[in-house]
Amino acid sequence: MAVQTFTDGNFQDEVLAADTPVLVDFWAPWCGPCKMIGPTIEELAGEYEGKVRVGKLNTDENPQVASSHNISSIPTVMLFKDGQVVDRVVGVADKSKFAAMLDSHS
Template identity: 55%
Template sequence: MALEITDANFEETVLQSDKPVLVDFWAAWCGPCRMVGPVIEEISTEYDGKAVVGKLDVDANQEFAAKYGVRNIPTVLMFKGGEVVGRQVGVAPKNVYTEAIDGLL
């Protein structure tokens, strides 16, 4: 299951991770986010132990959404070494996300 990422744990979970990190910025009211959600859950299972996969609810956690300029959701950011190394805005097929992670492993 994808980790719940919040403003409180973002620094430790995402920025200080020694593994690549995929963060899905989403909201409960967002239709396209509900399409991406199950894909993110699948990826979190498949990459367990190899990468960190999490979801950040932008309504409840606005600090890092604002910091990284997330204006449209869903937005998926890829992090490596505490830096953003990839961005996917809107719904994309699963392989777009898995190829991004594979490129960082």
Template identity: 55%
Template structure:
């Protein structure tokens, strides 16, 4: 099985890395060590995932792959500049990094929890822990450089 035809995801129960064939993504999978069910639903998703206060725990903190969370607002000019970059990163890194978008105006609890005071802010999570923050409309290469060290 080649690397291009598989994705590695982490079991959210035991933390072991599991290789998932892309043609099996979206179907039932279980951890090779502890048999816990694995969430493979977003492995084929080439678009950013919309995150809300309600689904933040599932989509970000319990993600089986690292997460790049774009904190934005529709009225923010620099956020509009970063939007297409997030779309490109989601397509390029699908199944390796979960790219998510959080509208800070509509989700004040999560925005407050992570003290988002400037937008756009991009938060990088791995294993449910905030690992890094990028603030401002930075070049795509800079974002890609930051997330590359978290790819499983």
């Protein structure tokens, strides 16, 4: 499964109302650390296909969702389950950190 694109317009339906856990990478194109974790997020999307939905939300283009979830530093990766944030990682982390987060909630 490819990494999905989440927006202010689809966040409610695609993330908060999802029936599976959803990993959201809050990022921006100018953010160097965001680019560093991008390939990891893509790998996780493939490895957890069918168990977890994985997507990215550009905070510059979608300020409403970023603001409502108190995103003050990027990259911030949040895991949503049943419409609630169940885990978060702020900053660069290695793949094992994200995998452990997903394994504990999927």
